[in-house]
Amino acid sequence: MTIYLSIVSHGHDHLIKEMGCVDNFSEQFKIIVKSNKPNENFDYFSDKRNITWINDLYYKGFGENNNIVYQYCIDNLGINNDDYFIVLNPDLYIDSDVIYNLVSKMEDENVSIAAINLYKDEEKKVYDNSIRKFPNLMDFVKSFLGLGNDAVLDKNLIKEKYIVDWAAGSFLAFRSEHYKSLSGFDEGYFMYCEDIDICYRSKNEGEPVVYYPNFTGLHLAKHANRKLFSRHFYWHISSVFRFLLSKSGLVKPKSSIIAK
Template sequence: MVDNPNFHWIDDNYHCGFGHNNNIIYNYCYNQLNMKTDDYFIILNPDVIIDYNVITHLIDNMLKNHDLIATVNLFKDIDNHIYDNSIRKFPSLSDFIKSFLGFNNPSVVDKSLLTEPCSIDWAAGSFLVIKASHYSNLKGFDENYFMYCEDIDICYRSALLNIPVKYYPNFHALHLAKHANRNFLSKHFYWHISSVLRFLLTKSGLTKVKSSIKNKASY
């Protein structure tokens, strides 16, 4: 792969965090690879296995439907029988608490009920496709998150612009997730708790700002 002229290996900045590293990659594509505003920037985890044709068909559909941000249907098994909970509603504090305690999380979307492309609240950052111009308008990921919830945050900020995530259930990929944040007292669990608090506070602040703008516009 390294010998391929279209393969670029960025061999530094390993410890910047998920969102920050994706911003580094975006800036590299823009400044070094001549990425255009009409191009699509793909956020793809190394533990996601996806066929190239799935990506090209997804992009074709995004172009046709003028989608600015979208995702596919992730599964946990190669036979596509076990859904990955990769699409959800925007969570509340009680949703996070129920998830941490091992109860059913009300924010999880039942994928079996979605058979056609539709708008959703947010999708996991393990696979997201964002039009380059939209990524730029959103100023990329919030680098104050080190790991976890930065995907919720960027989708939430997009939704505030009335641009929800488009979910394509018929395009599949395999996600070999380990969910290290489930181990209590681990650094991943600490990162998760910190990110949850940051998102809830940020969400509250952004909602108040949007409400204030609407109220002023109505005068």
């Protein structure tokens, strides 16, 4: 059993080097860093045998980038059905032991998709709202209007392993066979809601997301502004409608993954 880590960089080359996580990961896991912008510099990976840098196919969406990485693992790295494929953001600081212990727990408990407890601060006092209920249209509307978000789960109330509707794509761990069975992320989303969608489809296949609160990481997120008429606002609105239509069976997932 091998663990593959998919990290998509949007000009995060300096941050990735500064944080040093990837260097530490390379001792235990196979890491694939995918640049989504040209002119990044990951040459310092050249002497690391377990790190692959994909430096083409720029300006793709979050889901498509991770599908490209997974397809690369199929075509070039020999990923097997019983391996694990973990999607994690470049601005996520996590200890390699957390990843190894999480996958060991997934293996022991036959879990196909899992999430961990993310914080916004090193002192672990401020939760990242990374686990939620599936949203409906009113949840989206209230969130956009700044009226709160009833879909957010209170992590203070969750002390043990817990089934959640969905977890943020900043960290999602999949059994490789399961990621393949889902055809990965729906590439019809460019940004936003693709994590909701894949968790929704997974639950429909009988594999809900398992949240492990005792495995933790630090998420240094800088959320893009979603003010009216911005690109991010457009992406978010279009993704919301795609998810709602998908739930109704009116839209089918798109994927470039070709299983072999």
